[in-house]
Every structure is written in structure tokens, then in C-alpha cells.
Amino acid sequence: xxxxxxxxxxxxxxxxxxxxxxxxxxxxxxxxxxxxxxxxxxxxxxxxxxxxxxxxxxxxxxxxxxxxxxxxxxxxxxxxxxxxxxxxxxxxxxxxxxxxxxxxxxxxxxxxxxxxxxxxxxxxxxxxxxxxxxxxxxxxxxxxxxxxxxxxxxxxxxxxxxxxxxxxxxxxxxxxxxxxxxxxxxxxxxxxxxxxxxxxxxxxxxxxxxxxxxxxxxxxxxxxxxxxxxxxxxxxxxxxxxxxxxxxxxxxxxxxxxxxxxxxxxxxxxxxxxxxxxxxxxxxxxxxxxxxxxxxxxxxxxxxxxxxxxxxxxxxxxxxxxxxxxxxxxxxxxxxxxxxxxxxxxxxxxxxxxxxxxxxxxxxxxxxxxxxxxxxxxxxxxxxxxxxxxxxxxxxxxxxxxxxxxxxxxxxxxxxxxxxxxxxxxxxxxxxxxxxxxxxxxxxxxxxxxxxxxxxxxxxxxxxxxxxxxxxxxxxxxxxxxxxxxxxxxxxxxxxxxxxxxxxxxxxxxxxxx
Numbered sequence: 001x002x003x004x005x006x007x008x009x010x011x012x013x014x015x016x017x018x019x020x021x022x023x024x025x026x027x028x029x030x031x032x033x034x035x036x037x038x039x040x041x042x043x044x045x046x047x048x049x050x051x052x053x054x055x056x057x058x059x060x061x062x063x064x065x066x067x068x069x070x071x072x073x074x075x076x077x078x079x080x081x082x083x084x085x086x087x088x089x090x091x092x093x094x095x096x097x098x099x100x101x102x103x104x105x106x107x108x109x110x111x112x113x114x115x116x117x118x119x120x121x122x123x124x125x126x127x128x129x130x131x132x133x134x135x136x137x138x139x140x141x142x143x144x145x146x147x148x149x150x151x152x153x154x155x156x157x158x159x160x161x162x163x164x165x166x167x168x169x170x171x172x173x174x175x176x177x178x179x180x181x182x183x184x185x186x187x188x189x190x191x192x193x194x195x196x197x198x199x200x201x202x203x204x205x206x207x208x209x210x211x212x213x214x215x216x217x218x219x220x221x222x223x224x225x226x227x228x229x230x231x232x233x234x235x236x237x238x239x240x241x242x243x244x245x246x247x248x249x250x251x252x253x254x255x256x257x258x259x260x261x262x263x264x265x266x267x268x269x270x271x272x273x274x275x276x277x278x279x280x281x282x283x284x285x286x287x288x289x290x291x292x293x294x295x296x297x298x299x300x301x302x303x304x305x306x307x308x309x310x311x312x313x314x315x316x317x318x319x320x321x322x323x324x325x326x327x328x329x330x331x332x333x334x335x336x337x338x339x340x341x342x343x344x345x346x347x348x349x350x351x352x353x354x355x356x357x358x359x360x361x362x363x364x365x366x367x368x369x370x371x372x373x374x375x376x377x378x379x380x381x382x383x384x385x386x387x388x389x390x391x392x393x394x395x396x397x398x399x400x401x402x403x404x405x406x407x408x409x410x411x412x413x414x415x416x417x418x419x420x421x422x423x424x425x426x427x428x429x430x431x432x433x434x435x436x437x438x439x440x441x442x443x444x445x446x447x448x449x450x451x452x453x454x455x456x457x458x459x460x461x462x463x464x465x466x467x468x469x470x471x472x473x474x475x476x477x478x479x480x481x482x483x484x485x486x487x488x489x490x491x492x493x494x495x496x497x498x499x500x501x502x503x504x505x506x507x508x509x510x511x512x513x514x
Contacts, residue, residue: 003148003308003455007141010295011162013318013444014135016409017101021092021130022110025066029084029122036074037119043071043388045350045374046109047194048088048128049260050284055101055134060092064107065261066126069191071386075119079221079229079386081190088128097134102166104287105132106256108354137163140315142297143450150305152489153298154480158447161292161318164246167253170260171283173214177234179275184222184230186274192264193217193350196257196283197417199237203251203289208244210285212257213237216264217348218277219376229378229386231347236279247289254411254440255287292320298450302484306459311452321408321443322401324365327417327436334373334391334429341379341387342426348376351416351433358412358439365399365439367412373431375421391431399439409442460487469513473505486513 031038051063066086074080111127146153179185193216200211214236222228247253261282269275301310336343350373357368373391418434471482479490479502496514499505 003146003151003453005143005147005453006145008144008295009139009141010160010293011137011139012160012447013138013316014163015138016133016135017094017096019060019092019094019132019134021090023088023090023128023130024125025086025088025128026123026125027086028117029068029070029082029124031082031120035080035082036076036078038072038116038122039075039077040073041070041114041116041122042073042079042386043069043376044112044114044124045069046112046126048107048109049258050105050107051260053103053105055097055099055103057099058093058095058097060094060097060103060105060132060134062090062092062105062130064088064090064128066109066128068124069193070122071191071388073384077382079190080188081219083191086126090130092130092132094132094134101134101136102163102288103132103134105130138315140313140449141451143453144295144297146298146301146453151301151303151308152483154300155296156299157294157296158317159292159294159319161290161320161442164251164289164291165244166288167208167242167244167255168284168286169242171210171238171240171285173236173238173279173281173283175236175279177216177236177277177279178269180232183232184224184228186266187221187223189266190219190221190229192219193348194259194262194281196259198255198257201253201255203244203247203249203253205248206243206245208242208247208253208255208289210240210242210255211237212283214279214281214283216277216279219347223274229347240285242285244289251289251291253287253289255285258284260284299448300480300484301450301453302487303460304487304489307456309454309456310450311454312448313451314446314448316444317447318442318444320440321404322365322439322441324399324401325436325438326399327434328397330371330393330395330433330435332391332393332431333424334375334389334431336389336427340389341381341384343377343423343429344380345378346375346421346423346429347378349419349421349431350374351419353414353416353435355412355414358410359406360401360404360408360410360441361406363400363402363404365401365404365410365441366396367399367414367437367439368396369414370394371416371433371435375429393431393433395435397437399437401441404441409444410439411442412437412439471511471513473507473509473511475507477505477507478502479505482511488514
């Protein structure tokens with residue numbers, strides 16, 4: 001007897017290690033000579049970005065930058081801004097990690113504190129959190145087809161979810177931004193808030209097509225005699241094609257966009273007026289291309305004439321249990337504390353979401369977190385013309401997801417896609433936010449599969465033709481188990497017993513073995 005079979009390699013899951021770490025950074029910020037002494041600090045905010053990452057033995061090496069925006073009132077009672085950068089080199093402990101693993105890592109500034117050392121120097125302290133996941137795809141060889149006389153096979157369809165390729169690519173965006181008509185030219189810059197949004201994502205053969213937008217919000221002092229504070233917004237669209245080995249239509253991709261580097265220079269226009277911003281940004285696109293395949297594998301086999309030994313292995317298989325996305329609108333009224341002056345005009349509202357807890361229970365995905373809302377506004381107080389107020393908005397949301405359980409891994413991404421505001425009273429501001437949450441739940445199951453087939457020339461012991469065998473069906477018995485035990489076939493048993501389907505085989509039934 002000659003047995004022929006086909007073998008196929010498939011990726012079935014990922015061996016993953018999660019790690020969280022914090023980095024404390026302290027720096028002294030010197031006021032440039034071109035700017036006045038500090039009288040009062042209005043706001044210090046910070047944004048962190050990953051510059052480089054590398055997986056090493058039992059650790060992750062990461063380089064990051066923290067961009068600091070400082071708003072202050074000078075001793076001349078005018079508003080000024082300072083922009084500077086902190087560099088961070090940090091190691092994250094990750095036992096079991098090695099150089100061959102892929103990395104998914106996010107960082108956020110969790111806390112900012114400052115102290116005025118003197119009128120020309122500030123001490124700024126930041127706490128940055130790093131949330132990392134290192135992983136390595138697991139690949140196995142499975143037998144998908146067996147040929148040969150008198151060999152019975154049991155097939156099983158599996159749908160493994162696996163990573164096809166990891167993406168880590170930089171996109172350069174450079175653009176000239178003009179001051180809108182009707183607004184004064186730039187006297188001096190106060191601060192810029194930048195963010196990046198993923199607009200569309202498509203996959204093609206070995207390619208990833210990314211469409212996004214760089215959002216730039218600028219606060220500046222006009223060049224008019226009244227030193228008015230001005231605000232403007234710009235959106236720079238971009239499209240980039242990134243190589244992604246093995247990618248194809250119908251697959252999915254989890255991609256995060258982050259601003260790795262950015263510089264904004266102020267220049268004159270053709271008329272000699274300072275009305276142009278030159279934005280030069282490096283945007284990092286990182287993540288993975290994934291697919292869920294459907295494949296029939298051989299779960300078991302036996303010979304009806306000669307003995308065939310099936311060598312079995314077991315592994316873990318990842319599959320998508322749920323992939324949910326929803327948008328909700330949050331509305332909240334924040335009241336200014338008594339030490340702040342009343343609102344005359346709101347210039348800018350920035351919302352930063354943070355996840356505090358995600359879990360899967362009772363067929364639902366539960367997401368909890370807080371949104372830090374920073375409100376920058378103009379008051380009628382000459383001593384405090386520009387003020388800031390921070391509002392913390394907790395949220396809790398549930399998503400229905402059938403067939404999910406607590407032991408499954410849940411990956412949640414959250415973004416604030418739109419913010420708006422309304423001044424209800426002089427000390428009350430109503431904030432509305434559209435929050436988008438995307439949750440992917442990965443289930444891991446144990447899979448037994450045939451990895452090798454050992455042929456034998458030993459013949460199967462056959463019963464005498466005059467012998468009749470009757471088998472009493474036990475609880476849990478399947479036709480495959482009965483047929484394998486007596487080295488016959490399922491079709492022969494069904495024919496001899498006039499069975500229409502597997503459902504007719506019930507505990508206590510008598511089965512004639514042909």
C-alpha cells in the first residue's frame with residue numbers, strides 16, 4: 001500500500017508577551033533671549049512619540065521624544081510660548097523576548113509637573129508610560145490531503161487568524177500653510193497643536209495604501225498694535241503606498257499613525273508679510289497586516305486493510321471571535337473653578353482619551369477610561385487674558401459581542417474624532433465629543449492535527465465472514481470512532497444499518513458492524 005499526502009505550512013497563532021513601563025524625565029527649559037521674563041505660567045502640555053524600538057533578549061529598547069508646549073505671561077503682561085523637546089532612552093523588561101520578535105508599542109505622557117526656578121528658567125518633569133506587546137508568529141506543517149487505497153480520513157475545517165507582515169514605515173509630509181484671509185499676519189507664535197488622523201486604508205498585492213490627514217492648530221499673536229490673540233486650523237491630506245509583503249485584497253490591517261518628528265517655521269509671503277507656516281513632519285505608520293484563512297486539515301486517519309499510524313501534535317490556534325466598531329457622543333458641562341476668570345471666547349479644545357480597563361464578560365466587551373479635555377480660552381481680565389482649564393471626562397461603554405468569554409484577548413483602540421463646545425454661562429462650557437471605539441477579540445483554541453503518517457505492511461485483523469458483530473452505542477460515540485475501531489468505513493455502517501445521518505446514532509442503539 002502506497003500512501004501519498006500533501007503537507008502545507010500555516011501560521012496559526014502568536015506567542016505574545018505584554019509589558020508596561022514608565023519613564024521619568026526631568027529637564028530645565030531656558031527662556032530664549034528674544035522673549036521676556038516669565039511672570040506666570042498658563043499651561044504646560046506634552047505629547048510623546050516613539051522614534052525607534054528594538055527587541056532584545058528579555059527587554060525592549062525604545063527611543064522617544066516628548067514635545068513640550070509652554071504658554072506663559074511675561075513680565076510685560078503679554079502672552080508668549082516656548083516649544084522644546086525632551087529625548088528619552090528607556091529599557092522595558094520583557095522576559096522571554098528575543099531579537100526575532102515583532103513589537104507593538106504605544107506611549108503617552110501620563111503626567112506633567114513644572115516649577116519656576118527663576119524668571120528665565122523652568123523645571124519640567126514628565127512621566128511617560130510605555131505599553132508594549134512583543135510577539136512571534138507560530139507556524140506548523142499540517143497534512144491537508146491523503147491519497148491511497150483503503151485509507152479513511154477525518155477532515156476538520158479551521159480558520160486561523162495570523163499576522164502576514166509587520167509594518168514600520170515613515171511618511172514625510174511637507175506643506176506651506178497660509179494665514180486665512182481676514183486674519184492679521186503673525187507677530188509671534190504661541191503654540192501649535194498637531195495630530196494625525198487615518199482617513200482610509202486599503203490593501204493591494206504586497207502593498208498598503210494609507211490615506212490620512214495632518215491636523216495643525218495654531219495660536220499666535222497678531223502683528224496689530226492691540227496684540228490680539230489669533231487661532232487658525234489647517235488640514236494637510238496625504239497618501240502613501242507602503243510595502244507589505246504578502247498583503248492582498250480581502251485582508252485586514254491594524255495600523256497606527258503617530259507624529260515622529262515635526263518642525264514649523266514662520267516665513268514671509270511674496271508681499272513680505274509673515275503669513276506662511278512651513279510644516280515639515282515625519283509620520284510613522286506602524287502595525288500589522290492580518291488574515292483569517294479557511295483550510296481543511298487531516299485530524300485523524302486509519303487503514304481498513306493495512307495498519308496506518310497517525311502521528312499527532314497539538315498547538316494553539318488564534319481566531320477572531322469579534323471585531324466591533326462603534327461611535328458614541330459624549331456631552332458634559334464643565335464649570336470653571338473660582339480662581340479662573342470668566343470665559344469671553346474659547347479658542348481651542350483638545351481631547352486626549354486614555355483607557356483604564358477593558359474586559360470581556362457575559363457576551364459583552366466593556367471599555368472604561370477617561371478623556372482629558374484641555375480648554376484654552378480668552379477672558380476679559382487684563383491680568384489673565386489667556387487661561388486654560390482641564391476637565392476630566394470618565395466614560396464607560398459596552399459592546400455586544402456573541403461567543404466571547406473572559407479568557408480571550410481583547411485589543412481596543414479609541415479616538416476622539418470631533419469636539420465642539422458651547423458657552424452656556426460665563427463660567428460654564430458644554431463640551432461634546434464623538435468618540436470612536438474599535439475592539440478586536442482574539443480567541444485561542446487547542447488544535448490536534450496529524451503531523452506525520454507512518455505506513456505499515458501489517459494487515460488489519462479481519463473478522464470471519466460468518467461472524468456477526470453488534471455494537472451498543474455509548475454516550476459520546478461518533479460514527480468515525482466506531483468505524484475506526486472495527487476498521488470499516490462510515491458509509492458501510494450507515495448502509496448496513498439504514499442510517500440517514502449521524503443524528504440517528506444515539507446511546508443504547510445497536511449497530512451492526514459490516
